[in-house]
Amino acid sequence: MKDLISMWNKTRLIVLVAVTAAVYAALMLPFKLVTIIPGYTELRPGVAIPTVFSILFGPAAPWGAAFGNIVGDYLGGMLGWGSLFGLLGNFFLGYIPYRVAKPLVHRIKPGLWGTVQIILACALASIVCGVIIGWGLDLLGILPFATLGNIIIINNLLFTCILTPIFYRLLVFRSRRWNLHYTQVLGEDAERRSRTFGIGIILLTIGAVGGWVAGNLLSLQIIEGSDLIALLQQASGGGYFIEGASGSLTVSWGLSPAILMIIAGAILI
Amino acid sequence: MKPSLQSPAVKVSGLSFTYQDAHTPALTDINIQIPRGSYTLLLGGSSSGKTTLLWSLARVVPEFHPGEIAGKIEIMGEYNTSRSPQEMAPYLGLIMQDFASQLFSSEVATEVAFLPENLGLPYEELARRVAEALQMVGLSHLVGRDPQTLSGGERQRLAIASVLSGEAPILVFDEAKSDLDPAGRRQIDELCGRLCRGGNTIISAEVEVEEGAEADLAILLSEGRIVAKGSPKEVFARPDELLRCGIRPLDVTLLADEGDAPPQTVEEALQYLKERDIHPHPKAPDPKSAKPEGEVIASLEGVSFTYPRSDAGISDIDLSVRRGEFIALVGANGSGKTTLVKQLNGLLRPRQGNVYVGGRPISEYDDAELASMVGYLFQDPDHQIFHEQVKEEVGFGLRNLKLSEEEITSRTREVLELMELAELEEEDPYSLNKGQRQRLALASVLAMHPSLLILDEPTTGLDYLEVRRLMSAVEEMNRRGITVIAITHAMWLVARYTHRVAVMSGGNKVFDGTPEELFADEELLSSHMLSRPQIVELSLRLGRYCPTVEEFRRTFTWKGA
Amino acid sequence: MMEERQNSSPLHHLHPSTKVLCLLLFLVWAMVFNHPLYHLAITALVVIINLIGGSFRRALSFWKFYLVIACAAVLLWSLFLDEPGPAYNILGRHIATSAILYGIGMGLRLISLILFAVVFSSTTPVEAFTYGLRRLGLPYRVGFSLSLAFRLVPSVYQTAKMVESAQQARGHNPRKGGPLRRIFGFVPLMIPTILYTLRSANNLSLALECKGFGLKRKRTSLARYRIGWGDILTLALFIVGLSASIWLRLKGYGAVIDRL
Structure with missing residues (x-):
């Protein structure tokens, strides 16, 4: 987590933040025409940029992905609430892969197990990103979770899982030659995994998958918010959840434990 | 050399440097002293160590590019060892070749203010420095403009201004002219002269020598070692040494006998040769090379094109290209050369007029078909390279043509051998040097067996040896019947290789004829900032046209020749 | 000014x-x-x-x-x-x-x-936007990186277009074919674009350091609002x-x- 701050002392990583953002924003442009929900999301193969840059450039990628989202929205004249949650969701999209795939840092060719790790890390990051954005926009009553959350997650899964391993293979050797790999800039400290990685990854996975499933169930009103709240109250031995919350408040309250788990997991990995 | 009572601006003693992960040193035992207020020319081919030497002065090595360094460097009388590149900024300004990547602001003034802002100077001082730096490079009138909207030459001058505002006493130019047209180069030369007269110490790294270079000192580097040092006159007088180092010597220096001090200007050469009783060879062949008269394989008829939201483009161009021709396209940057050739491979479609390739209108071809007819080599090879292996890279275009695997393998082998890259076929293209990458890009184009080959400034950033290697391959292909159109600023290339030359200016074709006709037209040359190669100038003064030194030797004879 | x-x-x-x-x-x-x-x-x-x-x-x-x-x-x-x-x-x-x-x-x-x-x-203007954010507490380097991102978008886009032309000149058209073909077709477009941009990024980092970026001094500004x-x-x-x-x-x- 510390490297997210300490990277701001390194010129190369500061520039890489901008590069990630610019490439992310620019490569979305040709696809702007294939809009799924206008103004909020479109078919984006560019989502593979934050994930592959994450594994290559480490802490520069989450900032870059977040900024890329702002830049894209600003240039497209779309700066709004979507940008705020987009910023957060994309931050996680760029953050999770390098934290999860850390043991790969010294391997130029990732091999089969390495590729599987990259794919799993990307899948996790993709779901987290979609859950956060879907949750946020549902919370504000802008779009229902079941539409946007799902679209983002499926789009992310499709492109990050297919394209990231391909891009990684083609980019890793070359970026190391230019001393751009984050471990070359930040030194050996950046290679170590945190001691709480295990628990972090469990929390993150439960939060992500649980959030995705619960979000859909709540949003499609397959289960009522009050059912879930009652369930949670039972589990926690009585609590202080708002009773009778409806509409988007259901999703927002129902998903908040998942969001908390995601945040806690992200801090721990 | 100008007298100096103070410590030298730069003093390098016993400097050696090896990049991390490299097997051979980039610099070995460099010793130089550069007096304050002097102008130094640092000459060397592609991997001679010029850039590394400049970087070591600015502490870019080993701070930014790590490696092992030995020896001492004094800048303005102080050792630079404990400093970072940032801390060197007030002492030494570095201007790089790739100026586009040095500009990042949305306004000219902001760009120039960046360096002094980092130094924490007060507002009034910032404003003064910005105004002065812009005035120095002649861009004061563009103060509020977006740098992206400036021309190449203006952007390079802006990049210089953005370093000048640091008011460092030493200014270092690393091949800062190589992307510019002749007019742009002249402006930079004049600017350097002015800065030097104003008291700055200038160090300029170059891959070319120029007649009458204004420098006080010339240093010739090869493989990380200094091979010659002295006044430019002394260094230029060693053509063989220059050639070995990848620098094209002055044409006329190649005419002298061994042991003679070679002439360096056309005037000196005339005197030298007249003293030796020069006269045309009795059996001199007709220097006019045979112009191919094959059938027309591509033509433009009344073609006009303008870019959206811009005045740039071409208007009403007629051009017909015959099989086997080698055509040069010259003219200032922005004169429409690239726009013209892009009509021929369908990258741009004309607003008006018709384009024919192989006798059919271009609109009748699909992408793959056109790509196999018209090969296009982009200025920067890195725009097209993406595979992990050299041979895969060559095979990419062939796969788009849906050829059989055997055909792909045999064509790949053939072009890689022609380009002297066969031994590198398993390598990562990005591990090759610029010259090799350019040849790889050419190989991938040639593998598609085009009948017309277009080269867009193919020699930019290459040293003379690499240029010769690339151009001999092109010449060989031309001899085998491939038609070639090359955009270039290098007039010696025009003289040496081409049958025909077209001059572009402001989107119009203002000349179309043989190189001989072009070089004979003094008015046209000067109005478009084109110049004659030394040997052409000399031979014309002697009443003949010789495009190369070899041709000159065949045409004329003199005592001792 | x-x-x-x-x-x-x-x-x-x-x-x-x-x-x-x-x-x-x-x-x-x-x-x-x-x-x-x-x-x-x-x-x-x-x-x-x-x-x-x-x-x-x-x-x-x-x-x-x-x-x-x-x-x-x-x-x-x-x-x-x-x-x-x-x-x-x-x-x-x-x-x-x-x-x-x-x-x-x-x-x-x-x-x-x-x-x-x-x-x-x-x-x-982008600089004004990031200046505004800085005045509201965004650290200088973060603001710089954000405005740099804005500046790089057009050049990334230009590079991508250049790369697309270079690939097209070799008979490759990423905009043709079914959706899956198109996705894979963008690999040859994206890789040179990214590598090209990374190489310029490296040059830019170098230029920035040589212009004193990151000197531990209080930075001043020509922009005055x-x-x-x-x-x-x-x-x-x-x-x-x-x-x-x-x-x-x-x-x-x-x-x-x-x-x-």
């Missing part, structure tokens, strides 16, 4: 921090109501702001886009909101009038947010407008359904 911009409107002269604050206030303001009539009023206000800022023409050029947004919002919310009260039966689905009204409100909300973003980006009466007035208008709207909503006005 900074006054020589070609476009100039009263909004161009506002302090960047004022504009960033107004943007933030507007983001909240747009969320207060969900009734289409109230949103119509807000949209009208943003249109006026666009007229003052001289960006109305640009804003208008997206009209097709607004239409799509409006239709999509109505459609989505009508389907997803199961509200009591009067309703239509369309293709066997129960669709509440209030849900349709809510959908229209949401469409207008999106349009007004976009309109505001258009006037903001048209009247605020002053807070004037216009800024105070604008901010006051936004704060009053937003407070009044919140008050109205708390009093029960401006909502079709009791949600954001």
Whole structure:
């Protein structure tokens, strides 16, 4: 987590933040025409940029992905609430892969197990990103979770899982030659995994998958918010959840434990 | 050399440097002293160590590019060892070749203010420095403009201004002219002269020598070692040494006998040769090379094109290209050369007029078909390279043509051998040097067996040896019947290789004829900032046209020749 | 020195921090109501702001886009909101009038947010935007990186176009074929684009360090913006407008359904 701050002392990583953002924003442009929900999301193969840059450039990628989202929205004249949650969701999209795939840092060719790790890390990051954005926009009553959350997650899964391993293979050797790999800039400290990685990854996975499933169930009103709240109250031995919350408040309250788990997991990995 | 009572601006003693992960040193035992207020020319081919030497002065090595360094460097009388590149900024300004990547602001003034802002100077001082730096490079009138909207030459001058505002006493130019047209180069030369007269110490790294270079000192580097040092006159007088180092010597220096001090200007050469009783060879062949008269394989008829939201483009161009021709396209940057050739491979479609390739209108071809007819080599090879292996890279275009695997393998082998890259076929293209990458890009184009080959400034950033290697391959292909159109600023290339030359200016074709006709037209040359190669100038003064030194030797004879 | 911009409107002269604050206030303001009539009023206000800022023409050029947004919002919310009260039966689905009204409100909300973003980006140069953010507490390096990102977008785009031409000249067209072919077709486009950009990024980092970027000194700035009466007035208008709207909503006005 510390490297997210300490990277701001390194010129190369500061520039890489901008590069990630610019490439992310620019490569979305040709696809702007294939809009799924206008103004909020479109078919984006560019989502593979934050994930592959994450594994290559480490802490520069989450900032870059977040900024890329702002830049894209600003240039497209779309700066709004979507940008705020987009910023957060994309931050996680760029953050999770390098934290999860850390043991790969010294391997130029990732091999089969390495590729599987990259794919799993990307899948996790993709779901987290979609859950956060879907949750946020549902919370504000802008779009229902079941539409946007799902679209983002499926789009992310499709492109990050297919394209990231391909891009990684083609980019890793070359970026190391230019001393751009984050471990070359930040030194050996950046290679170590945190001691709480295990628990972090469990929390993150439960939060992500649980959030995705619960979000859909709540949003499609397959289960009522009050059912879930009652369930949670039972589990926690009585609590202080708002009773009778409806509409988007259901999703927002129902998903908040998942969001908390995601945040806690992200801090721990 | 100008007298100096103070410590030298730069003093390098016993400097050696090896990049991390490299097997051979980039610099070995460099010793130089550069007096304050002097102008130094640092000459060397592609991997001679010029850039590394400049970087070591600015502490870019080993701070930014790590490696092992030995020896001492004094800048303005102080050792630079404990400093970072940032801390060197007030002492030494570095201007790089790739100026586009040095500009990042949305306004000219902001760009120039960046360096002094980092130094924490007060507002009034910032404003003064910005105004002065812009005035120095002649861009004061563009103060509020977006740098992206400036021309190449203006952007390079802006990049210089953005370093000048640091008011460092030493200014270092690393091949800062190589992307510019002749007019742009002249402006930079004049600017350097002015800065030097104003008291700055200038160090300029170059891959070319120029007649009458204004420098006080010339240093010739090869493989990380200094091979010659002295006044430019002394260094230029060693053509063989220059050639070995990848620098094209002055044409006329190649005419002298061994042991003679070679002439360096056309005037000196005339005197030298007249003293030796020069006269045309009795059996001199007709220097006019045979112009191919094959059938027309591509033509433009009344073609006009303008870019959206811009005045740039071409208007009403007629051009017909015959099989086997080698055509040069010259003219200032922005004169429409690239726009013209892009009509021929369908990258741009004309607003008006018709384009024919192989006798059919271009609109009748699909992408793959056109790509196999018209090969296009982009200025920067890195725009097209993406595979992990050299041979895969060559095979990419062939796969788009849906050829059989055997055909792909045999064509790949053939072009890689022609380009002297066969031994590198398993390598990562990005591990090759610029010259090799350019040849790889050419190989991938040639593998598609085009009948017309277009080269867009193919020699930019290459040293003379690499240029010769690339151009001999092109010449060989031309001899085998491939038609070639090359955009270039290098007039010696025009003289040496081409049958025909077209001059572009402001989107119009203002000349179309043989190189001989072009070089004979003094008015046209000067109005478009084109110049004659030394040997052409000399031979014309002697009443003949010789495009190369070899041709000159065949045409004329003199005592001792 | 900074006054020589070609476009100039009263909004161009506002302090960047004022504009960033107004943007933030507007983001909240747009969320207060969900009734289409109230949103119509807000949209009208943003249109006026666009007229003052001289960006109305640009804003208008997206009209097709607004239409799509409006239709999509109505459609989505009508389907997803199961509200009591009067309703239509369309293709066997129960669709509440209030849900349709809510959908229209949401469409207008999106349009007004976009309109505001258009006037903001048209009247605020990138440097001013990041300057405004810096004045509101964003660290210099973060702001620098953000504005650099803006500057790099066109060059990345240009590089991508150049690469596309180079690939096209070798018979490769990434825009042809089915969706899967296209996705894989973009690998040859993206790899050289990224590598090219990375190489320039390396040169740029070097140039930045040689220009003293990151020196541990207090940085000064050539850009000078002053807070004037216009800024105070604008901010006051936004704060009053937003407070009044919140008050109205708390009093029960401006909502079709009791949600954001």
